[in-house]
Amino acid sequence: MPDPTRDRVLRARIGGRVATLLLAAGSTIVCLLALELGARALGLRTEFFLRPSRSDCLRRSALLEWEFRPSCTGLLRDVPVHTNAAGLRGPELREDGSIRVLALGDSTTFGWTVPDDEAYPPRLERVLNRASDGTRYQVLNAGVAGYTSYQGLVYLRERGLGLKPAIVVIGFGFNELYRLGDDETRLARERLVLPVLRLNDFLVERSRLYRWLSWEASAAARSRLDYRVAPERYGENLREMTRLARGHGARVVLLDFFARPLVDAPERKFPEKLAAVSAELEAPLVVYYGPRLDVVHPTSAGYGILAHDIADSLERAGYISDARPVGTRAPAPADQ
Numbered sequence: 001m002p003d004p005t006r007d008r009v010l011r012a013r014i015g016g017r018v019a020t021l022l023l024a025a026g027s028t029i030v031c032l033l034a035l036e037l038g039a040r041a042l043g044l045r046t047e048f049f050l051r052p053s054r055s056d057c058l059r060r061s062a063l064l065e066w067e068f069r070p071s072c073t074g075l076l077r078d079v080p081v082h083t084n085a086a087g088l089r090g091p092e093l094r095e096d097g098s099i100r101v102l103a104l105g106d107s108t109t110f111g112w113t114v115p116d117d118e119a120y121p122p123r124l125e126r127v128l129n130r131a132s133d134g135t136r137y138q139v140l141n142a143g144v145a146g147y148t149s150y151q152g153l154v155y156l157r158e159r160g161l162g163l164k165p166a167i168v169v170i171g172f173g174f175n176e177l178y179r180l181g182d183d184e185t186r187l188a189r190e191r192l193v194l195p196v197l198r199l200n201d202f203l204v205e206r207s208r209l210y211r212w213l214s215w216e217a218s219a220a221a222r223s224r225l226d227y228r229v230a231p232e233r234y235g236e237n238l239r240e241m242t243r244l245a246r247g248h249g250a251r252v253v254l255l256d257f258f259a260r261p262l263v264d265a266p267e268r269k270f271p272e273k274l275a276a277v278s279a280e281l282e283a284p285l286v287v288y289y290g291p292r293l294d295v296v297h298p299t300s301a302g303y304g305i306l307a308h309d310i311a312d313s314l315e316r317a318g319y320i321s322d323a324r325p326v327g328t329r330a331p332a333p334a335d336q
Helices: 002-044 119-133 149-158 185-194 194-206 208-222 231-247 263-283 301-315
Strands: 057-060 065-068 075-077 079-082 099-105 136-143 165-172 251-256 285-287
Touching: 057 194, 065 301, 075 285, 079 119, 099 119, 099 149, 119 301, 149 185, 165 231, 165 263, 185 194, 194 208, 231 263, 251 301, 263 285, 285 301
Parallel strands: 099 136, 099 165, 165 251, 251 285
Antiparallel strands: 057 065, 075 079
């Protein structure tokens, strides 16, 4: 027969443990709330660091670390951002027989701190169409803030070539220099913990204290880590992107935003690799010398200058007079 006394004792023990756990949980929550309020009262702030959030149209990606959400309207650094169904900044893709130019790059291609139509890709499209004798062009803005040449290579191979570009403009460089560890290795590890990273993004966006702690921890780790992309790998990524594009019949132009001297001598290896790839593969290289917001990003006026410089380079290389709609050009020889 059941023993009522023993059952009461067991229930009392369970109830006591539950109460203890609830008290501990409640105390922890109250403590965390107090710390968060303290962080806000103290005005703890960090420098800007890019993370996917509700407002900036970015989302986590198993393939690319992060990417733009398709058909999204948001704000990135207080500047409106609109993406099309392909997740690219700008208007929807047109299926009208126009010649597609794929602008592949990081925040310098995306158009940092400028509206959609002031980045260089839409300006290049307007320049090309104004100078055209009837041929129509559409320039696709595949720039994503924070990307390196490794992510550019993955994007081009997995998605970019599917957009059937006749010309590919490639502009990467400065994100390689961040010391977060090798991108290929780091992204492979991150794929295994994607739900944890999404939780981290949630907390960074909503908690002042958590954001400050994350910034301090990452700053302490950066001095001990390698470049996101080593100089030798940077050169290989550019070579492989060029070969992939040419293998699908596209012409390639490279962009150089390294015109201003870099601080450390080892970092000079990056523009040197870029120039070497351009010479080796006979790919036109457009060097940007115009005005900048900072050491990296062109101003709005600078993007206009860059668009004209790229158009001039395309004309000198014969890419404009030789341009044909997608699917009508034979692949370039492998050694070009």
